[in-house]
Amino acid sequence: MSDQRILPSGGVLRYTLKERVIHWLAGLSYIYLLLSGLAFWTPWMWWLALFLGGGSVAREEHPWIGLIFTFAVVYMFVMWSKDMYITKQDREWRKFIGEYVRNEEEQESDPHKAIRTYQPFAPVDRFNYGQKYLFWVMFWGGLTLFVTGMILWFTEYIPWSLRFLRLISVILHPIAFLVTLAGFIIHVYMGTAVVRGGFSSVIRGEVSMTWARFHHRQWLDKVVAEETPAKKSS
Amino acid sequence: MLTTQALEVKNASAGAASPGIRLTEPVAKLIDTSTCIGCKACEVACQEWNDLPAETTVNLGTYQTLPDMTSHFWNLIRFNEVERDGQLHWLMRKDQCMHCADPGCLKACPAPGAIVQYENGIVDFQQENCIGCGYCISGCPFNVPKLSSQTKKVYKCTLCVDRVSVGLEPACIKACPTSCLQFGTKESLLLKAQKRVDQLKASGFTAAGIYDPAGVGGTGVVTILAYADKPEAYGLPANPTIPLAVWLWKRPLKWVGNLAILAGVVGTFLHYLRYGPKRVPKDTPPQVPGAGGQE
Numbered sequence: 001m002s003d004q005r006i007l008p009s010g011g012v013l014r015y016t017l018k019e020r021v022i023h024w025l026a027g028l029s030y031i032y033l034l035l036s037g038l039a040f041w042t043p044w045m046w047w048l049a050l051f052l053g054g055g056s057v058a059r060e061e062h063p064w065i066g067l068i069f070t071f072a073v074v075y076m077f078v079m080w081s082k083d084m085y086i087t088k089q090d091r092e093w094r095k096f097i098g099e100y101v102r103n104e105e106e107q108e109s110d111p112h113k114a115i116r117t118y119q120p121f122a123p124v125d126r127f128n129y130g131q132k133y134l135f136w137v138m139f140w141g142g143l144t145l146f147v148t149g150m151i152l153w154f155t156e157y158i159p160w161s162l163r164f165l166r167l168i169s170v171i172l173h174p175i176a177f178l179v180t181l182a183g184f185i186i187h188v189y190m191g192t193a194v195v196r197g198g199f200s201s202v203i204r205g206e207v208s209m210t211w212a213r214f215h216h217r218q219w220l221d222k223v224v225a226e227e228t229p230a231k232k233s234s
Numbered sequence: 235m236l237t238t239q240a241l242e243v244k245n246a247s248a249g250a251a252s253p254g255i256r257l258t259e260p261v262a263k264l265i266d267t268s269t270c271i272g273c274k275a276c277e278v279a280c281q282e283w284n285d286l287p288a289e290t291t292v293n294l295g296t297y298q299t300l301p302d303m304t305s306h307f308w309n310l311i312r313f314n315e316v317e318r319d320g321q322l323h324w325l326m327r328k329d330q331c332m333h334c335a336d337p338g339c340l341k342a343c344p345a346p347g348a349i350v351q352y353e354n355g356i357v358d359f360q361q362e363n364c365i366g367c368g369y370c371i372s373g374c375p376f377n378v379p380k381l382s383s384q385t386k387k388v389y390k391c392t393l394c395v396d397r398v399s400v401g402l403e404p405a406c407i408k409a410c411p412t413s414c415l416q417f418g419t420k421e422s423l424l425l426k427a428q429k430r431v432d433q434l435k436a437s438g439f440t441a442a443g444i445y446d447p448a449g450v451g452g453t454g455v456v457t458i459l460a461y462a463d464k465p466e467a468y469g470l471p472a473n474p475t476i477p478l479a480v481w482l483w484k485r486p487l488k489w490v491g492n493l494a495i496l497a498g499v500v501g502t503f504l505h506y507l508r509y510g511p512k513r514v515p516k517d518t519p520p521q522v523p524g525a526g527g528q529e
Contacts, residue, residue, distance in 0.1 A: 040344040040367065042488065043248035055345050055365035056386070103509045155368035156381040166372040167479035170342070174483055178491045182498055189502040196511050214514045 004126075004219075006227050011206040012220065019079060023202055026072035026138075029065050030184060033145075036062045037177055063153040066146065073142035080135060083126045089218075090129040092122035097129070103194075105214075123218040130190070134183045141180035148173040241399050245351040247343030260335075260355035261398060262420035263407065264427060265328050266458040267468060268434055268442070269414035272297060272311055272326040279409035280309035280330075283394065303329065305382035308391040309406055316467040325461075327468040328406070328415065331378045331391035333357045333454025338476035341484055342373025355420065355454045356395045361387040375450060375474035393454060423456045430458050449475035 003016045015023070036058040039049035049055040099105065127135070148169035151158060158166050191198040195215065201207045212220040242254025277299060281288065286306040291299055298313045314325040337357045340349040348363035349370060359370075359379070366386035370379045379388045394404035402408075403417040416423065427444045434442035443462025446452045459465060465472050 042492065043344075043346050046248065046346055049365075055363075059365040059367050060386070101505075101509070103512050105512070152368070155371050156383075160377050163372070163377075167477050170369070170372050170477075171479040171483050171487070174487060174491065178487075178494060181495060185495075185498040185502060189506070193502075193506055194509075194511050197514065208514075211514050214512075 004223050006209075006223065007206060009206070011208050012212045012223060013205050014201045014207045014212070015205045017205065020202055020205055022072055022075050022079065026069060026076060029069040029072060030180075032065045033062060033069055034181065034184070036065075041174065041177070063149060066149050070142060070146040073139060073146075076135070077139055080127075081139075084132045084135045086129065086132050087125075089122045089125070090132060093124065093129045100130075123221075124216050125222075126216060126219040128216070130186075134187050137183040138180055141176045141183070144172055144176035145180070148176065241352040241354060241356070241395065243350045244353045245337075245340060246347045247340050247349040248346040254353050256353065258353035259419040259421065260454065261393075261418065262333075262355070262423050262454045262456050263393070263404065264416040264418070264423040264456045264458070266414040266416075266427075266430055267325065267327045268430070268439070268458060268460045269412045270311070270326045270328065271412055271414075272313060273411060274299065274311055275409040275411060276328055276406035276415060277307075277309050277311060279405040280391070281307070283397070283405035284308070284392070303378065303380055303390070305380040305385075305389045308389065312469045314467060314469060318461065318464075318467070323461075323467075325468050327457065327470070329469065330406075330455070331357065331393070332376050332450070333391075333393055334375075335451030335453070336476065338373035338375055338450065338480060339370035339379055340373075341476055342369040342480045343367075344369060352395065354398070356393045356398065357454070358392050358395050359388055359390060361385070361389070364388055373476065373480045375471055375477065420452075420454065420456065427456050427458050431462075434458070434460055445470060447471075447474050449473050 003013070005013050007013050032052075035048045036052055038045040039047075039052070039055070039058055040062075046055075049058045052058045052061070093100075151165050151169040152173060155166055191202070197207055197211045201211075209220070212223075242256055242258065243252050244254070245251050280286070286308070289300055289304060289307050294301060296313050298311065300307055300310060303310045308330055310329045312327050312329045314327070316323045316325055333356055335355065337349070337351060340351060340357060343349045344367060345363050345365045348360055348365065349357065350360055351357050364387040366381060366388070368379075368381050368388070370388055371381065378390050380390065381388050394402070394406075397404055398417075407415045407417040416426065418426075424444065424446070431442045431444060439460045441461045441463040443459055445457035445459050445462060445465055457468075457470070459468060459470075461467055
């Protein structure tokens with residue numbers, strides 16, 4: 001929590017520079033892996049391999065970029081996992097995920113009331129249930145992609161007697177790809193189109209006070225409380 | 235091998251097939267393990283015809299040239315010492331690409347046109363289209379394709395497609411001194427093989443038979459085994475098939491996956507049309523002590 005703070009501008013620092021850099025290391029490497037991987041996934045997408053310098057180039061680069069992605073995923077685990085454990089509160093929030101998907105929290109016409117009575121939603125800490133879920137999907141999916149990817153990278157060195165490893169990887173690598181892609185599509189869509197302000201927060205790190213209160217009330221309360229020690233004691 | 239001009243391509247990896255109209259009979263090699271003397275002339279002929287650099291060998295305590303085929307050694311006589319009915323048998327079998335009718339390597343390959351199957355049944359790697367991913371290695375039930383660490387491409391027996399396409403027999407066949415290797419249409423070779431099997435049975439090899447496994451649609455190599463009840467004794471899998479994982483990946487998973495990706499893209503788009511963005515109510519944030527002092 002200590003790095004997140006109220007900025008002189010009146011906004012709130014939601015992501016530190018380090019967090020943003022790591023996020024984009026993961027994001028951009030994932031996009032490369034997605035584009036090259038789609039080329040290997042289906043001949044319909046083979047043109048992507050040509051776009052990336054030809055099949056051999058894409059195949060050569062894919063595992064190296066995969067190492068960068070793995071590094072970013074592990075780093076994100078170190079940075080964020082403590083904020084990502086799913087709590088009882090999240091399970092409360094999850095009950096109203098339908099309302100969340102239908103944007104029903106905005107039906108309160110009085111904006112002040114809408115913020116205050118962000119109900120029936122449980123208050124949201126730094127990350128909501130969906131974000132946490134995405135994190136774990138990407139973490140476990142990423143680890144699966146890494147382990148199976150290493151086996152596929154060095155296929156020719158796997159002895160015949162251990163070929164079950166190759167076969168497990170051949171099927172698990174695309175399954176993990178599909179699972180992470182589901183998360184990726186929803187994440188990009190939510191972060192850019194639905195939750196306006198989300199994209200800029202991970203670019204410049206800052207969100208408005210209102211945004212923070214609307215989406216992450218409990219987190220904002222904590223940040224504010226940390227900023228005002230005098231008030232906390234009273 | 236660059237012979238796509240001379241032969242029509244029946245199947246190619248990643249959907250790049252161009253079915254031909256010419257009437258082409260499937261060809262095959264006949265390998266009669268009961269008359270193989272292990273002279274390795276086929277190994278030498280293969281190296282010579284294909285201009286393959288020599289492999290450095292070490293003494294492995296066996297007649298076998300190398301433990302396995304390599305990216306520039308495509309034809310290997312396997313010497314197996316097997317005990318059967320209290321007797322030691324020295325079994326020899328020429329090992330190379332089996333040219334499956336239903337090739338697992340081709341099914342697994344993601345690079346368009348990197349693996350082709352000609353109308354005459356020969357399965358061939360087109361190195362100029364190969365991306366070196368090694369999926370063919372996982373797709374093959376016979377452990378045949380070998381990736382070269384120098385070129386990052388896979389190689390294997392071409393069934394001398396360059397010779398066959400101009401009416402010659404493969405180099406290994408040409409070199410065989412006992413006629414244990416023969417070349418022809420698969421139909422004619424199966425007839426020959428059956429005759430030989432009958433002969434072997436009459437001579438007391440009651441377990442003799444033809445190895446032409448149905449699990450891969452039959453192979454372009456018809457192998458006569460004196461002990462066909464146990465192909466493993468010759469280093470052959472009893473029931474080779476395209477690995478289940480490769481089938482699952484290329485069939486159900488691919489379709490489920492394509493539909494899921496499409497559903498994800500269309501679904502989010504429709505969601506936006508129906509629900510749009512979350513609107514954060516515009517209000518003036520309540521004054522927080524110690525913040526918003528300067529603009």
